[in-house]
Amino acid sequence: MPMLTLADLGVLRDTEVDGEVVVVSITPTYSGCPAMATMRDDLVHRLTDAGFPRVEVRVVLSPAWSSDWITEHGRAELRAAGLSAPGPAKKGPVGLTLSPTRRALTCPRCGSARTEVISEFGATACKALYRCVDCFEPFDHVKEI
Amino acid sequence: MNHDSVYDGLLGGDSSQWAFGTDFEDPLAGVDTTVPAGVDGGELAAYCLMLGDDTLVLSQRLAEWCSRAPELEEDIALANMALDLLGQARLLLARAAAADPAVVPVLPAGSPVPAEDALAFFREAGQFRNVRLAEVVNGDFAHVVVRLLLFSIARLAVLQRLSGSGDAVLAAVAAKGVKELTYHRDWAGRWFLTLAQGTEESRKRLVSALEQLWPLRDELVTAHPVELSLAAAGVGVDPAGVRDETDAVLDQVLAVAEVDRPQRAPLAGIGGRTGRDGMHTEALSRMLAEMQVVARAHPSGRW
Numbered sequence: 001m002p003m004l005t006l007a008d009l010g011v012l013r014d015t016e017v018d019g020e021v022v023v024v025s026i027t028p029t030y031s032g033c034p035a036m037a038t039m040r041d042d043l044v045h046r047l048t049d050a051g052f053p054r055v056e057v058r059v060v061l062s063p064a065w066s067s068d069w070i071t072e073h074g075r076a077e078l079r080a081a082g083l084s085a086p087g088p089a090k091k092g093p094v095g096l097t098l099s100p101t102r103r104a105l106t107c108p109r110c111g112s113a114r115t116e117v118i119s120e121f122g123a124t125a126c127k128a129l130y131r132c133v134d135c136f137e138p139f140d141h142v143k144e145i
Numbered sequence: 146m147n148h149d150s151v152y153d154g155l156l157g158g159d160s161s162q163w164a165f166g167t168d169f170e171d172p173l174a175g176v177d178t179t180v181p182a183g184v185d186g187g188e189l190a191a192y193c194l195m196l197g198d199d200t201l202v203l204s205q206r207l208a209e210w211c212s213r214a215p216e217l218e219e220d221i222a223l224a225n226m227a228l229d230l231l232g233q234a235r236l237l238l239a240r241a242a243a244a245d246p247a248v249v250p251v252l253p254a255g256s257p258v259p260a261e262d263a264l265a266f267f268r269e270a271g272q273f274r275n276v277r278l279a280e281v282v283n284g285d286f287a288h289v290v291v292r293l294l295l296f297s298i299a300r301l302a303v304l305q306r307l308s309g310s311g312d313a314v315l316a317a318v319a320a321k322g323v324k325e326l327t328y329h330r331d332w333a334g335r336w337f338l339t340l341a342q343g344t345e346e347s348r349k350r351l352v353s354a355l356e357q358l359w360p361l362r363d364e365l366v367t368a369h370p371v372e373l374s375l376a377a378a379g380v381g382v383d384p385a386g387v388r389d390e391t392d393a394v395l396d397q398v399l400a401v402a403e404v405d406r407p408q409r410a411p412l413a414g415i416g417g418r419t420g421r422d423g424m425h426t427e428a429l430s431r432m433l434a435e436m437q438v439v440a441r442a443h444p445s446g447r448w
Binding site for chain 1: 397
């Protein structure tokens with residue numbers, strides 16, 4: 001999702017500048033997030049270009065990332081790119097849900113409220129795949145976790 | 146380094162890196178891995194291997210489904226769940242190595258293989274601590290649905306308790322895993338219903354898979370002495386303590402699906418030893434042979 005900055009996505013947890021050294025803390029969205037190395041590489045690259053010769057990237061595992069941390073700006077960027085932004089994440093004990101997850105979504109392309117889930121697992125771990133019943137276009141929904 | 150090439154990011158830009166394995170970054174970089182006071186590092190490492198090997202081995206079995214699922218969407222779903230489990234395995238194996246470096250296989254001096262990869266690729270079957278449910282050979286689609294249902298119900302119950310662990314790494318891995326396993330369990334439960342209420346053929350296959358896998362379920366909710374010891378220290382979870390809860394969730398699915406609970410007895414250990422003790426079925430050796438062959442052929446391979 002290149003339209004989001006790491007801060008928009010909520011994975012950027014902390015930055016500390018101490019003279020020439022920058023310490024950046026990031027957290028993975030999902031345990032197996034394959035983008036962590038790329039995020040780290042991008043951070044080092046951008047900060048080096050910005051004049052910080054020493055960049056340290058730390059991984060923070062707790063608290064676990066939540067889709068609630070995606071910023072308002074990030075949500076607007078997602079919608080502008082044709083993706084559906086997550087609703088509030090569930091909190092507390094998790095019950096088994098045997099019927100399809102209910103989400104009140106609108107199609108990011110035509111605005112229709114008539115949508116149906118195709119799969120809870122989309123092109124990446126953080127997205128579910130939906131389809132608009134009116135314009136028939138499939139679209140990605142960023143999942144609530 | 147030329148940052149305009151996407152391959153630089155993939156390769157980490159460091160030619161000293163090992164050419165294989167999951168990634169090029171220590172997944173616990175910057176995380177405090179001090180062993181909690183009063184806990185034996187060796188026991189903590191063994192416990193992390195138990196949980197981590199479950200997810201590593203099951204992840205490999207799910208990855209074998211890639212391009213073979215009945216629909217593209219389910220192919221992607223299985224790959225996504227495999228990735229979640231692999232991510233959990235990386236953290237748990239790295240945590241095991243940090244808790245007790247003695248568990249990591251010794252490779253030739255100067256070997257570029259990180260500890261988590263040494264644990265994944267250079268241990269023999271008898272050193273794996275996973276439950277046997279994770280390792281048995283894949284069957285049809287009903288088989289993977291039942292395997293994931295049985296596993297995710299028990300694992301979710303354990304992780305919910307483990308998120309309060311006295312070990313900060315285990316607590317963090319568990320809190321994150323709860324979110325992921327919730328999706329896995331829902332996926333498996335929904336497919337269980339769909340197959341049970343589908344055609345005569347789908348129901349027959351589902352019931353057959355449940356009967357076949359049922360003897361392997363007990364190991365998920367049976368405590369090993371290491372689990373008991375760490376549970377007593379407030380660091381681990383006694384899986385026998387979640388037996389009632391997993392029964393209740395499973396009964397909920399079985400009731401809606403109108404499928405009877407199988408009556409088959411648990412698969413016995415050999416001389417009392419089961420997967421948690423490193424006693425496995427033949428399937429694990431064969432699976433590891435495929436998973437490990439390239440890494441073992443090129444232990445010093447670099448990009």
